[in-house]
Amino acid sequence: MARLGAVRPTAEIVAARLKRRHNAERRFRAVGLGAVLLALGFLGILLFTIVGNGITAFVQTYVRIDVTFDSALLGIEGDTGPDALAAANYQAIIKQSLYRTFPEAKTRAEQRQLGAMVSSGADIDLRKMLTADPSLLGQTRSLWLLADDDIDMAVKGHIPRQQGIAGNRLSDNELRWLSELESRGAVETRFNTLLWSSGDSREPELAGLWGAVVGSIFSLVITLLVSFPLGVATSVYLEEFAPKNRWTDLIEVNINNLAAVPSVVFGLLGLAVFLNILGMPRSAPLVGGLVLALICLPTIIIAARAAMKAVPPSIREAAAGLGASKLQVVTDHVLPLSMPGILTGTILGMAHALGETAPLLMIGMVAFIVDIPATPLDPAAVLPVQVYLWADSPERAFVERTSAAIMVLLLFLALMNLSAILLRKKFERRW
Known part of the structure; x- marks a missing residue:
């Protein structure tokens, strides 16, 4: 009886502790769920405000x-x-x-x-x-x-x-x-056709997004052409060919640090090198694309290295055992198998570049541009800078145009992120 009486308090203590632990777990879950709901609420308010202000920009008033x-x-x-x-x-x-x-x-x-x-x-x-x-004269x-x-x-x-x-x-x-x-x-x-066919204007009813859209396309194409081959080549060298020593460790640390550098620093670099030293045209998508390529490079390199690390060593060993050289192992086996991860990282880096504003302001892409750029050397704006310019205008109609530009920018970003998700799902391999 004494032993049974001694066991009972221990069981009660354990039960009380379990109850407190379960209560703490429920509180933690409630706090986490509350944080998620609060974040979704703020996001919903933001999207509701943007859509509410900008949806009417897609139609325009006419009088007969x-x-x-x-x-x-x-x-x-x-x-x-x-x-x-x-x-x-x-x-x-x-x-x-x-x-x-x-x-x-x-x-x-x-x-x-x-x-x-x-x-x-x-x-x-x-x-x-x-x-x-001309026969309308007099009519x-x-x-x-x-x-x-x-x-x-x-x-x-x-x-x-x-x-x-x-x-x-x-x-x-x-x-x-x-x-x-x-x-x-x-x-x-x-339907407001001017919004999709004209460039910027001092008059809100005449202002359009097409100039900024074309400028963004030119900039992103140049960014892709520069950052993708350089990023993949760098990651291949560091992951497959570079010796492991202090110099390569220093390079890897600096690449990881560059991913956290504020984007305005890259804008200052572009201003100093591309404009002041090389004399490239100001406000041109060519310079904007080069600056954005500098921003994308660390992201692409890190993503490409992670994708190549995920390729099992057995594939490399099997290819080498069949007589393939180191270069053939990389080009014929490692790169094709890691390409889905590389493309996903590239698309995410490009989406990040599409939303950048500060580095482009530093190289003069904040100018008032009316004409649609015909080449990457022509002066142009991009979508984030267009949002910045219109948000600074006092007319109520520019508030509508600003929200519409944000909606278009968010649509581009959503499509790019969706394509990255689809690529990962379609080509993902589990080893």
């Missing part, structure tokens, strides 16, 4: 106006050649058409407000129309013209349409004219 191609107003009487049509004053016929639509606008201030309802770039479409068909056509950014924001509901409310940039006259056009069915939103 009866436009008369008056030779006198165009300033081309007696001359209908291509040069005269290209240099004609199309803003004059747009304003005259607006004045006829709303004849109550008598004063200069009212007429200035009326003319501001249509984008300053609306004359581009008229110029293209008349240049393609009146009902045309859909690009609306000004403030009108566009009001139609989309991003700014209030009541006078006196904070954030309303439209006058009473503009609000009345807009309502009248809407009652006539002369206001509609269409």
Whole structure:
């Protein structure tokens, strides 16, 4: 009986300790789950804000106006050649058409407000129309013209349409004219083709992403062409051929350290070497690609070495036993088997490079570029820099454009990461 009484307290102590341990484990799980849910909540808020602000950038507001191609107003009487049509004053016929639509606008201030309802770039479409068909001279056509950014924001509901409310940039006259056009069915939103076909602009309704997209493509192609062969060759040498001594240990340590160096340091290096010493063109994707290649190199080297280490030594030994040289072992067996891991690391490094902004600012890719780059030597912007430029603009419409650019950038990053996952799943080998 004494022994049974002595055992009971021990069992109770063990049970109490197990209970505390299980409670601690449940608390730890709850804290971990709470952290994950909190992170997902913040991510959801971020994505909801970006999509909510930027989804309307993919449509644009147009207004329908009866436009008369008056030779006198165009300033081309007696001359209908291509040069005269290209240099004609199309803003004059747009304003005259607006004045006829709303004849109550008598004063200069009212007429200035009326003319501001249509984008300053609306004359581009008229110029293209008349240049393609000079027979339109003297005719009146009902045309859909690009609306000004403030009108566009009001139609989309991003700014209030009541006078006196904070954030309303439209006058009473503009609000009345807009309502009248809407009652006539002369206001509609269409898919924003300018966003995908034009470069940057001071006017939000004319600003597009295509220049930055082309600049990003040029930069990433150059980054891939430079970093991939150099990174793979370096990793092959260090992993398969280099002797193990202090020098190779020093090189390996420095490569690992370069992966943690702030990207702005690489931008300073590119500024000093590529621009100041070699005299390469400023703001060009060529220089941007070279700088991004420096950023990608450590990532590619580390990933490639890890992939080659994963190849079993038995494969090397079997190939050598059949008479293959060291180079043949590497090129015919080790590299093909490790290529999925190398490609995965390369894609992740490229995705990292796509989102970099600081090093590109250092080499001058922050310039205002309107034209679409035709070659890697032409001045260009890239998507992260375009986001930076538009985020610094005060107009409400540029907030919309900024969010749209972020959505496009996130889409590119998601596609690159998805391709890396698919490559790893498709070609992954388990030894």
